[in-house]
Amino acid sequence: MFDSATEELRQKIFPQEQRVTSGWLRIGVAVTCITLTLITLYFAFTITIGEVKTRGLHLMFTLPLTMLLYPALKSSSRARPSLVDWGLAISSAAAFAWAFYRADAWLDRYVGYDPVPWSDFIFGCIALVTIFEATRRTVGPTIVFLNLLFIGYALTGPYWPGVLEHGGMSIPDFIETMYMDAEGIFNFITGLMATYIFTFLLFGVFLRVSGGDRVFTDLAAAVAGHRRGGPAKVAVVSSALMGMLSGSSISNVSTTGTMTIPMMKRLGFRNYEAAAIEVVSSVGGGLMPPLMGTGIFIMASLTNIPLVEILFYSIAPALLYYVAVYFYADIKAAERGMVGLPRDELPRLSEVVLQGGHIFLPVIILIVLMVLQYTPFFASAACVVMTLAISYLRQNTRMHWKQLLTALEAGTRVAITISALLASAAIIYAVTVHTGLLTKITSILIDYSGGSAVIAIILLGLMSYVIGMGLPVTASYVIIAALGAGALQELGLSVLAAHLVIFWFAQDSTITPPICMTAFVGARIAEAPPMRTGWECVKMAKALYIIPFMFAFSSLLDPSLGEVCFDFAVGLLLFVLVPISIYGYWRQPLSTPVRLSVGLCAALSFTATLGDAQDGLPWLGASIALLACTALVVRRRSPGAQTS
Incomplete structure (x- = not known):
């Protein structure tokens, strides 16, 4: 057998x-x-x-x-x-x-x-x-x-x-x-695990068994492998795609890191840098629709907001996160004079799409079914069956009966990695409800924050970091949401904003020292110092700490598509400028005054996202004007600087 x-x-x-x-x-x-x-x-x-x-x-x-x-x-x-x-x-x-x-x-x-x-x-x-x-x-x-x-x-x-x-x-x-x-x-937390969390995990298993992880990796290599610092960008793109399969940062690191980390080290990245790029890219898997890890299903039940709506509003923030990570990799590669991988060593995009593009069909069908308001339980289970059927369209993705039995067994094996955890989280949530602790913590947070939503968010971020030490993201989110989401709502945040703030903060404990499980996994693969890897992750993942404030005070979750697009565009500028300011390099090393000026441009861009687009335009204009002046000064001082 x-x-x-x-x-x-x-x-x-x-x-x-x-x-x-x-x-x-x-x-x-x-x-x-x-x-x-x-x-x-x-x-x-x-x-x-x-x-x-x-x-x-x-x-x-x-x-x-x-x-x-x-x-x-x-x-x-x-x-x-x-x-x-x-x-x-x-x-x-x-x-x-x-x-x-x-x-x-x-x-x-x-x-x-x-x-x-x-x-x-x-x-x-x-x-x-x-x-x-x-x-x-x-x-x-x-x-x-x-x-x-x-x-x-x-x-x-x-x-x-x-x-x-x-x-x-x-x-x-x-x-x-x-x-x-x-x-x-x-209660409902165990109920989610027994129903559509299980089938979503099973869907990811079936995609992997049918070759989805290989297709996504080849697609990332075809798109980004030839670019500057190619393996690092392959790690970013492939981890974003793999997030659709697992929604688990540790799973992503273990899957894509074994390939990308050695390649990055051979290209010239230091071991802790290679590990950090893979780790931070993989953390984004828990933020990337349509799976986003198990916490997103619990959020839908806690908030009574349709899952498809939460997924829709999560697209722009997830893309901004990956833009920040991508530009970090690009700046490091430019600073070291790295080049991409030879095209003849990479798969051709047309061949990847032709041979494996059908693997994306179940993901598309899943989104369509949820938009049509089928239950997530039915939609994910239907896509499990569809994945099996669609795999037969190509010889290289076809699942024979032994693979099918292995996939069915793997579904439960993957589920038991978090089943007991969610039962424990269900007990904690039940205690907060039955003792009234939920409302008590809300009043305490409001009191200590002095009625300021900014201070309350900072306090919840610190609470998430402390409680999240050694805890998986899902458990950290459930506990903090039970204790603090009500306080944020009392201070004026929408239900969705309050929970997304906490959900994003819950990700940081996996990369922030001293206990950073995902960073430890990446460091072990890269043979790098775990603490050094963790601190490099903190520097890279600035979006993880900035975007929660955008949820609270920008229009990123606004019903108006125009407002969302404006904040997304400004966010792109913001997350291009932040790594330039932190690492002090853009086509050439930058002096401290120039880095401070770029940092001020980033701050002005962030301010432009606060409120609506009309209020943000003057701040955006000021940021662009200051950036243009800074670029002009840099060019005049180094007219012979080589561009890449």
């Missing part, structure tokens, strides 16, 4: 941190994974069996698989699960099988009034413990610590000072609320 080609594919698309099983266990894991994938696809095209049942069934599959596929410790065997692993797997399966069995009976009881049966209480405790252990194994102990902190807050409510005080919950009440109510473990 598992020939060499299948083994190579499995190594490519299965998460690397999972156990490599063998024998009957390997077959059992494969059958279990494929079963959950097929069940989820079935639910996408039919009526589901109820919220608690659907979500309980999902966790009944994913948590036991997590216990078996993720070693408890680094020193644990990677070949076979231990007895403890088997015990936890069986316990978690029993806890959520019990929830599936009892779901209908729970609908007929009153939470907080009816007594909690001992059987429900015991299985509820097991469910919490196994969720925390599965979360620890997949993403580390940080979010488990946060869960325990929030649970402690829920149980000790009367003892907290001032506005943080609340009535408190007994342990049976807490278990009842978390396990026996649809607003606890089985």
Whole structure:
């Protein structure tokens, strides 16, 4: 069943941190994974069996698989699960099988009034413990610590000072609320994971198995490989395209970085620069429609804004982000006198489109279905099926039955990397709602900000950085959105602006030292110092810190297309000027006064985005005039400077 080609594919698309099983266990894991994938696809095209049942069934599959596929410790065997692993797997399966069995009976009881049966209480405790252990194994102990902190807050409510005080919950009440109510473990966050987050991840897997990642990489090489600093620009373009497949920065680095980072190093980039270019480009994958990572689906549910609308308003900011990264790579390449790769070593654009262009059809169909207001669950599941069918249009993308089975297994394997995490996030969100912490933090933020939206955004950025240390982007976004989005709305921001501000800030913890997981992955591939790579990422990713303020105060999210286009055009100028000012090079080294002048031009451009286009035109004019004067002075002082 598992020939060499299948083994190579499995190594490519299965998460690397999972156990490599063998024998009957390997077959059992494969059958279990494929079963959950097929069940989820079935639910996408039919009526589901109820919220608690659907979500309980999902966790009944994913948590036991997590216990078996993720070693408890680094020193644990990677070949076979231990007895403890088997015990936890069986316990978690029993806890959520019990929830599936009892779901209908729970609908007929009153939470907080009816007594909690001992059987429900015991299985509820097991469910919490196994969720925390599965979360620890997949993403580390940080979010488990946060869960325990929030649970402690829920149980000790009367003892907290001032506005943080609340009535408190007994342990049976807490278990009842978390396990026996649809607003606890089985709330909308777990519901998203059990439905269209799963199918969107599966869609990305099918695109990769059918050769989508290869097509996107070849397309990027054909478009940008021959340009100055070619491999760096291939990294930028390919990571933007790969973002449509995964929406995961670490996945992007692991996929495209193994090719682009060595090429950049050979061309002359320093190891930490090559890593930073790939890392920051890959972070943009979580900002690039139409997937944008799992957080975007949670945002749609939290805000009640249609997913397609959020994706539409995210196009311009994502493009601005990549413009900033692209010009960083260009300036570095120009400063070092680098050239592009020879055209005869690169794929031809016409050949790439002819042989692999059909791979883009499912992405286009996905967008069309969502515009037509089909549910994301149905749209993504339909595109999984369409990807399989469309792959047969070309020999080089055709999926045979072994690849199909591997893709179906990979769908669940990829899902379990975040399934326990989102169950933990669901618990944290449930605590904030049931204790009133959401409104309490809102009042505290408004008080400390003095009613200033600018100060509130800065405070939330700092909070996101601290809380996000060691947390995946999705968890960081859920926690900060639960605590701070209301405060931003109270200070005048729209619902969409408030959540996009937090969503973008949530990305920064993956690249900002001292704990920057995506930067660490890139540094390991480049054999570069992790901290040096992290700080280089911070310098490169200025858009990650500037664009949230544009969400808040510019017209980038305005219903008027003209206003959006004006701010986008000014943003292009802004993000061309920022790297020039920071790195002090444009066709030649720039003096400190010139860099300061260019920085002032960038500041004027940013000011031009505040308010509407009519108010911004004078600021834009001032920026362009100052830039023209600066360029004239530079040219007069160095008339013989060579241009590139």
